[in-house]
Amino acid sequence: MAVGGSFDTFPKLLARNAAQFSSRPAFRHKDLGIWQTWTWAQVAEIVRAYAAGLHRLGLQPGDTIAIVGSNRPKLYWTLMAAQVLRAIPVPVYSDAVADELAHVLAHADVKFVAAQDQEQVDKVFSISDRVPHLHKVVYDEPRGLDDYDHDRLIAIRDVIEDGRAALTASAALGRQIDEFIRQGEGSDISIILYTSGTTGASKGVMLSARGCIDAATDTVRFDRLTDKDVALAYLPLAWVGDHYLNYAQGIVAGFCMACPESSETIEQDRREIGPTFYFAPPRGFEAMLTRVMIRMEDAAAIKRRMFNYFLGIARRYGEQILTGKSVPLSGRLLYAVGRLMVYEPLKNVLGLSRVRVAYTAGEAIGPDLFAFYRSIGLNLKQLYGQTEAFLYVTCQPDGEIYSDTVGPAAPNVDIRIAETGEVQFRSPGMFVGYFKDQAKSAEAMTSDGYVKTGDAGFFDEKTGHLKIIDRAKDVGRLADGTMFAPKYLENKLKFFPNIKEAVVYGDGRDFVCAFLNIDPVAVANWAERNNIAYGSYQELAGHPLVYDMVAKDVAEVNRSLAEEKMLRGAQIRRFLILHKELDADDGELTRTQKVRRGFIAERYAPLITALYDGSREVDISTEVTFEDGRKGVIAARVKIRDVPTIGATQALGRAA
Amino acid sequence: MRMPDTGEILLQVEGVSLAFGGVKALRNVSFDIRKGEIRAIIGPNGAGKTSMLNVINGFYHPNHGAITFKGRTRAEMQPFEAARGGIARTFQNVALFKGMSALDNIMAGRTLKMRRGLLWQMLRYGPALAEEIEHRHRVEEIIDFLEIDAIRKVPVARLPYGLQKRVELGRALAMEPDLLLLDEPMAGMNLEEKEDMSRFIIDVNLHYGTTIALIEHDMAVVMDLSHRVVVLDHGVKIADGTPDEVKKNQGVIDAYLGVAH
Numbered sequence: 001m002a003v004g005g006s007f008d009t010f011p012k013l014l015a016r017n018a019a020q021f022s023s024r025p026a027f028r029h030k031d032l033g034i035w036q037t038w039t040w041a042q043v044a045e046i047v048r049a050y051a052a053g054l055h056r057l058g059l060q061p062g063d064t065i066a067i068v069g070s071n072r073p074k075l076y077w078t079l080m081a082a083q084v085l086r087a088i089p090v091p092v093y094s095d096a097v098a099d100e101l102a103h104v105l106a107h108a109d110v111k112f113v114a115a116q117d118q119e120q121v122d123k124v125f126s127i128s129d130r131v132p133h134l135h136k137v138v139y140d141e142p143r144g145l146d147d148y149d150h151d152r153l154i155a156i157r158d159v160i161e162d163g164r165a166a167l168t169a170s171a172a173l174g175r176q177i178d179e180f181i182r183q184g185e186g187s188d189i190s191i192i193l194y195t196s197g198t199t200g201a202s203k204g205v206m207l208s209a210r211g212c213i214d215a216a217t218d219t220v221r222f223d224r225l226t227d228k229d230v231a232l233a234y235l236p237l238a239w240v241g242d243h244y245l246n247y248a249q250g251i252v253a254g255f256c257m258a259c260p261e262s263s264e265t266i267e268q269d270r271r272e273i274g275p276t277f278y279f280a281p282p283r284g285f286e287a288m289l290t291r292v293m294i295r296m297e298d299a300a301a302i303k304r305r306m307f308n309y310f311l312g313i314a315r316r317y318g319e320q321i322l323t324g325k326s327v328p329l330s331g332r333l334l335y336a337v338g339r340l341m342v343y344e345p346l347k348n349v350l351g352l353s354r355v356r357v358a359y360t361a362g363e364a365i366g367p368d369l370f371a372f373y374r375s376i377g378l379n380l381k382q383l384y385g386q387t388e389a390f391l392y393v394t395c396q397p398d399g400e401i402y403s404d405t406v407g408p409a410a411p412n413v414d415i416r417i418a419e420t421g422e423v424q425f426r427s428p429g430m431f432v433g434y435f436k437d438q439a440k441s442a443e444a445m446t447s448d449g450y451v452k453t454g455d456a457g458f459f460d461e462k463t464g465h466l467k468i469i470d471r472a473k474d475v476g477r478l479a480d481g482t483m484f485a486p487k488y489l490e491n492k493l494k495f496f497p498n499i500k501e502a503v504v505y506g507d508g509r510d511f512v513c514a515f516l517n518i519d520p521v522a523v524a525n526w527a528e529r530n531n532i533a534y535g536s537y538q539e540l541a542g543h544p545l546v547y548d549m550v551a552k553d554v555a556e557v558n559r560s561l562a563e564e565k566m567l568r569g570a571q572i573r574r575f576l577i578l579h580k581e582l583d584a585d586d587g588e589l590t591r592t593q594k595v596r597r598g599f600i601a602e603r604y605a606p607l608i609t610a611l612y613d614g615s616r617e618v619d620i621s622t623e624v625t626f627e628d629g630r631k632g633v634i635a636a637r638v639k640i641r642d643v644p645t646i647g648a649t650q651a652l653g654r655a656a
Numbered sequence: 657m658r659m660p661d662t663g664e665i666l667l668q669v670e671g672v673s674l675a676f677g678g679v680k681a682l683r684n685v686s687f688d689i690r691k692g693e694i695r696a697i698i699g700p701n702g703a704g705k706t707s708m709l710n711v712i713n714g715f716y717h718p719n720h721g722a723i724t725f726k727g728r729t730r731a732e733m734q735p736f737e738a739a740r741g742g743i744a745r746t747f748q749n750v751a752l753f754k755g756m757s758a759l760d761n762i763m764a765g766r767t768l769k770m771r772r773g774l775l776w777q778m779l780r781y782g783p784a785l786a787e788e789i790e791h792r793h794r795v796e797e798i799i800d801f802l803e804i805d806a807i808r809k810v811p812v813a814r815l816p817y818g819l820q821k822r823v824e825l826g827r828a829l830a831m832e833p834d835l836l837l838l839d840e841p842m843a844g845m846n847l848e849e850k851e852d853m854s855r856f857i858i859d860v861n862l863h864y865g866t867t868i869a870l871i872e873h874d875m876a877v878v879m880d881l882s883h884r885v886v887v888l889d890h891g892v893k894i895a896d897g898t899p900d901e902v903k904k905n906q907g908v909i910d911a912y913l914g915v916a917h
Contacts, residue, residue, distance in 0.1 A: 032793065032796035032797060032799075032800055033792070033796040033799065033805070033808065034796075143801075143859075143863075144859065146862070261805050261806075262803075262805055262806060264805075264806035265805055265806045268806075268809070
């Protein structure tokens with residue numbers, strides 16, 4: 001098996017790949033409707049020429065080169081060529097607005113920019129006065145750039161051509177490039193990845209070459225990736241996930257990175273390429289499932305019945321069969337028929353037929369969603385990671401998969417839970433520091449060299465896996481000291497199809513209460529099936545039968561909490577269903593649809609009071625903003641329900 | 657603005673009149689289209705713009721007057737002759753093969769360029785296959801150019817209107833025309849679609865050097881896009897010149913805003 005081994009920089013690994021996998025595909029890209037392929041030998045030659053060209057343009061060791069665009073072979077080669085010259089590539093999100101781009105480019109002191117197309121070139125030039133060191137911009141797609149001033153603008157193709165010609169003309173230049181590669185050290189900064197900046201200004205995470213390769217080597221072994229594998233490189237270049245899963249693992253294992261034709265063709269490209277290693281965030285898998293379900297609604301009755309029947313079989317036996325547990329012979333036979341009739345054709349349509357290993361991460365995944373993919377035989381696993389770790393902190397090994405854990409520590413990663421409940425780790429790929437930000441770097445580390453994740457979590461007793469419950473700063477304590485993780489509870493509630501939003505309170509209180517929003521589509525559907533008449537959202541939300549149904553869901557959440565030692569005490573005692581939907585226009589949600597707990601508490605203060613003073617119902621009037629900007633007032637009488645808690649052993653959950 | 661100042665004349669319309677019974681659609685209209693320019697034909701409803709386009713591509717035959725295209729003056733011409741001669745067009749109402757994919761529709765635009773006969777093409781073997789691959793390559797370049805790669809295999813009936821218009825443009829481009837006639841390319845589009853389409857029209861003109869004659873209602877679009885504008889009203893040419901000249905022309909202002917008679 002090919003792994004990083006004694007290689008400490010990517011350019012050295014590239015040379016190894018060119019020798020070892022010379023005629024194996026390294027990159028594919030669909031161009032003019034046809035998949036073009038470049039072998040490792042070709043890529044190594046191109047990258048060498050490209051590096052020579054960039055060197056002639058003045059890219060020096062230690063210089064930074066920004067890369068702005070989507071997944072294109074030429075942009076990946078820019079990463080490689082920069083690393084050959086011991087310069088530092090800085091990928092930037094292609095959808096970054098000019099201001100964000102300016103911040104990153106200026107902060108990183110970039111001297112070169114590699115831009116995908118006219119759109120990105122325009123963006124770069126519009127802010128070039130804020131990037132004083134900017135020397136040259138190279139671009140991939142020439143379209144529309146004909147009448148631009150080409151003093152500072154050069155096509156990547158021309159840079160490569162120029163480098164190639166210069167290499168032929170002068171053997172000395174070739175020796176110089178080889179010397180750069182030879183001099184490269186594991187401690188070189190291999191890349192700077194800027195965090196997305198959702199929590200404050202974006203920071204440049206510096207990763208070392210050795211760290212990147214060691215980390216990738218571990219996971220390539222872990223998932224047994226080889227040069228026979230194929231990944232669809234569709235994740236944002238600037239995101240640690242792409243740099244790790246596709247770039248680093250690709251070079252270490254020698255597998256093929258297939259670049260989609262464009263961001264709109266990903267689904268089709270996935271079907272055509274048939275990746276064997278696949279990553280998508282939970283909402284990616286959810287969107288895929290929704291599309292399947294919608295199309296099944298339109299299918300003929302007999303197909304629908306077959307589909308539903310075999311999905312039932314998959315739910316019963318699929319998971320066990322996938323993990324190699326014992327299953328009755330009849331179950332095995334039925335599942336085999338299901339594979340033939342439903343599961344394999346379905347996976348084929350989704351382009352997942354050949355996937356050996358699939359990962360999801362980034363947010364909590366619904367258990368039903370997770371189980372669906374696993375039951376049809378997709379080896380979907382979870383990992384937990386962050387940019388500072390160069391992705392992996394934990395990942396689930398084959399055969400130990402649970403929807404509510406993120407797995408045990410990844411190979412060679414050392415995890416501990418701090419006094420405060422915060423997850424801290426040391427890993428082979430962990431970052432060197434934030435670029436030009438000593439203070440923040442120091443802040444992110446403990447004195448004994450662990451990285452603080454800012455996430456709170458604990459190790460599950462049953463499985464030994466890590467569970468992430470919330471951002472550490474959001475985790476609170478009940479009045480008696482029991483740990484209380486609002487987002488963890490809210491996610492559990494939201495996994496029920498009837499509950500759209502949940503906001504839970506409990507920090508500094510005696511017990512936990514919840515505000516709920518019903519899902520209007522799901523509940524309306526249910527009401528129609530059950531002949532329940534209602535005139536408005538408000539009336540439906542206050543319907544006693546709806547309360548009954550939701551109360552069952554909440555009780556279910558309590559039951560699952562009772563099984564967790566740490567959080568057992570934080571069960572939900574009382575809840576109410578809000579008379580209106582939480583809305584970003586009213587400031588109750590952020591624009592990215594996250595609940596603003598504090599704001600909601602203030603706005604609905606009478607409801608909070610009522611939840612904790614034992615009232616059965618409470619009157620409230622709320623100002624709302626309509627779509628057209630007008631304001632109005634909604635008045636309602638909101639009912640409050642008590643929910644039974646299970647195993648009133650709160651003391652166990654109390655923090656020491 | 658870009659201005660192919662006094663390029664050679666590609667198409668000359670001289671004293672063209674067209675009548676349907678008593679209705680005089682065009683009355684003694686003369687103008688020219690120069691190589692490499694974007695030429696707009698504008699006018700209020702019923703001014704005879706589409707009739708003019710139909711005369712140019714041989715769909716209607718003028719009662720009087722002559723049309724000179726690429727130095728050849730002709731009296732009567734059939735649409736397919738116009739197509740063969742290098743005139744392509746799009747229609748006010750999208751006229752695509754609804755059940756066929758975007759790709760196949762654009763491939764249809766290559767029909768006149770196919771050298772092998774029907775039988776060869778059906779066999780899809782040997783030289784016919786090689787030829788099809790060559791045509792497909794040209795079509796793929798157009799698909800890339802118009803940024804419709806994501807809908808290559810989608811039946812056009814399922815596409816939104818703006819994209820159908822783009823596919824239609826693609827099919828016209830597939831003919832590699834010397835003169836491209838666009839009949840209200842932005843009709844019924846929203847602002848964003850209009851901006852996209854304008855961009856593509858300019859790019860076609862710049863990139864392929866195609867001469868374009870277009871009819872359009874949206875004045876802002878016309879003034880931005882075209883090098884020269886000819887204005888028709890009730891079948892009569894009332895103005896001809898650069899967008900700026902036309903904008904200032906009193907006759908045009910009257911025709912558009914109406915005057916007390």
